[in-house]
Amino acid sequence: MLPFAVAMTDLTHIRNFSIIAHIDHGKSTLADRILEMTGTVAERDMKEQLLDKMELERERGITIKSQAVRIAYTARDGQTYQLNLIDTPGHVDFTYEVSRSLAACEAAVLLVDATQGVEAQTVANAYLAIDNDLEIIPVLNKIDLPAADVAEAELELHELTGASHEEILLVSAKTGEGVVDVLEAVVGRAPAPSGDPAAPARALIFDSEYDQYRGVIAYVRVVDGHFARRQLIRMMGTGQQAEVEELGFFGPDMKPAERLETGEVGYIITGVKDVAHVRVGDTVTDARRPAGEALPGYKVVRPMVFTGLFPTEGDKFEDLRDALEKLKLNDAALSYEPESSSALGFGFRCGFLGLLHMDIVRERLEREHDLELITTLPNVEFHVYLTDGTLQVVRNPAEMPDAGRIERVEEPFVSASVIVPSDYVGAVMELCQGRRAEFVDMKYLSPHRVEMHYRLPLGEIVLDFFDQLKSKTRGYASLDYEFWGYRESDLVKLEIVLAGQPVDALSLIVPRERAHARGRMLVEKLRQKIPRQLFEVPIQAAIGNRVIARETIKAKRKDVLAKCYGGDITRKRKLLEKQKEGKKRMKQLGVVEVPQEAFLAVLELDAGDQSR
């Protein structure tokens, strides 16, 4: 039995903390080690990345969804503390998850890979923690590796957090060295929660999960008062009332309890099925003795990147809708609305936080829901001001109004920070210049590492900016960005015309000065991707009625098997039947058969663009 089955833990013996880190700096390994060393998880149940429950998370070695776990730790002072560890994602797409988790904590372990030093998300996460008034416990990880440069990394951490040499802990999450010091620091340096046990109950919903049998499971941090089973509660934002069916904590599986006390972290199940009624960021209170004021919530997460998702088989539209509905239950940031394309049929225009998010949703749709999908080019949300004074929001390039009706177009800009060894400053500058970026400033984190700030269109980032950045800096650069605002840009719609027919799914919105280059590259890519047909197929790129690039796929000159005698007839017929079957994977656009890969051709554009 775990010691805190003794349900009451004095407020002064509770510590709520997160581990925040740049991706791959060893967050999940440190969490694993803590769970193991505190006996939270029996040795036989131990596995790597224990808190990452999703198959995808484990496979890719990333954390997508926050997890909370309660740990009993008997410190060197002889007393047993209740530690609530909230694991957070490390990728920029999921920064909002980090900020939500931090609001439920008093301290954050800022973990830095000693072989890498401070990275962009380290900085972003550190600022998030500072904004949330958290105690930061700086930790250098991977000190067992020969490539670890503790002195340099320490210097950077000092620059970032002001922490002294003594305050920076050295650990190897892999070997377990120093991990106890981290727990001691949490106990010793992190403040105890400061709520009022006697006040009307208030808890912050910092995350939620949908269970098809039990309904919404709200992850909560109790701020004041307490919650108990059977209690009638109210969501202060939505007004939804419900009775607590079950509450408890994560250990790391759900462990039911009688009460959740002030300062504790756990879950509440009410049987409410509609996630919209149990919103993340809302405050739960006692319905009979409600609190006067809700806790500060979160900004509503808005998708930044949009793409069309179409089932390759037309009759799978309903299946896709069901699958998206299910994913949406656990993913508030995902949005979708039906869309129809003359090229691809019926599908959805989906909104995502970023490319990783898109990739993950797409992969889950294909894997968990057995769907085969075509994805169109991701784009941002454009604000198009028309000559009649109205604003049209464009998430699909095909919906771009005619140039004559447009007064101006605005696109979202982000402020981005890039951290890079000073040797690569030139390479980053060159890359950013090609991406319409505006230089803001730059500062040295240490003699060898520089943090550069830019303002650039999000649309320039969503394709392959990160890949390019990595390849131009030999993997040393790290990137973080946040939404900055909308700004006017000179953008045009580039249309692709295939054998005389415009293909809506291939159109894109591009900066005017790059329209010609993009157009040329796109038609060239399509020429490579579309196999030769019985007919000559002209491919054109056009802005309005003006053709700016053209390629031609020559007609097939020979496609017939040489021999067909008595014994060959069956074999040959089957071959043709099989070829016919194979055509199902092609999209028929007029007389042209287009393989699905061709729709991804646009995705490969920017890689080529950079070589110019």
Next chain:
Amino acid sequence: MQPRDAFAGPVRHVYVHVPFCAARCDYCDFYSEVVPLRRAEGGAPEPAKPAASAPLDRFVDAVSTEWELERAAHEVHGVRTLYFGGGTPALLGVGRLERLYQAFAAQLTAHAEVTVETNPDEADEAFAVWAARRDVRISLGVQSFLPRMRAALGRRPAADPSAAVRRLRAAGVRDISVDLIHGIPGQTADDVDHDLVVLADLAPDHVSWYELDVVPGTSLARRHPQVPSDDERAALYRQVVRGLERLGYRWYEVSNFARPGRRARHNVAYWRARPYLGLGPGAVSTVGGRRWRDAADVADYVAALDPSPRDLPSPQDLSSPRDPSSPREPSPPPREVESLGRETLARERLMLAARCGSAVPLADVRPVLDPGAVAPLVAAGLLSLHSGRIRVTRKGRYVGDEVCVRLFRA
């Protein structure tokens, strides 16, 4: 006239598969067994070991028996075409060939086309004399008149193919077809021109000129990883067609060319979906809605058709141990049977017609036709549509497979 139902009616076409070769050619995927040859100076080739000749005799007997069984089982009228393919039928030697021929002689019509395949090596004087006497049509496997190209195909050094043609002509053979291959690794337009020049000189009555299909994984593919591009092969193909047409041959099927009146009537029967019987291991028959293939194993074949025990020595590579419990009555060899439904037959009809550029009434293929596919193909000049009949044009014939795939309903 095309019969309304494919492969229906009495059988008038017979194919005999003779599955023996002196060596395997690595581009060939027909069933055959290798029989090592011994060749006396100037004389007929004979199997190197006397013991190897027994299976050849038993094979001839087994084919005769299968023919009797099939005649009893199907409505067989006068045989208009008889084709001995292989393998290398000439390898049987004149004596056995004559015996085999006699098994069918009584059923042959007055102007029946009888074809025997052979390689230049086996087309010796004795064979030529026999062929002339029986007024047999000869299909000669030349592949290329250039020794360099034959070597690229992995063929054993062979007698001069031109000499073989002259020998056959001199003996009085009236109908000669030559088999050639284009698209051989390393083959240039000049090489094809060379073959065309030799053809102009030899003036065979018929030419089958196939494109080489380098099947991945075969020794041929391993020897020649560099295959010519589609465009290069398409160019050679067009050169072949144009070259032969200039020499007066008509392009009547994807790979077949004939002087007027000299089409291979046997093969034309396949392409017009006439019922045919195939005898011998690996041979395919199609009668009505049924198609079957005799098991491609000469030992099993002989054992089924000739179950009586004999005291002849049998080399183990050609005959299996006799099962004492096997029936004593001759029975058909093991067969793989396929039944052909209406739609399958309609798709074959379309496919075969596309290869020959013959017209097909739309009504006959409507259930398998994608109605939307016709107009764009007609517009592109690949298909013609007149009085309710579609026909793949000459231009369409080069891409006939793709045309069919487009025409097929999904």
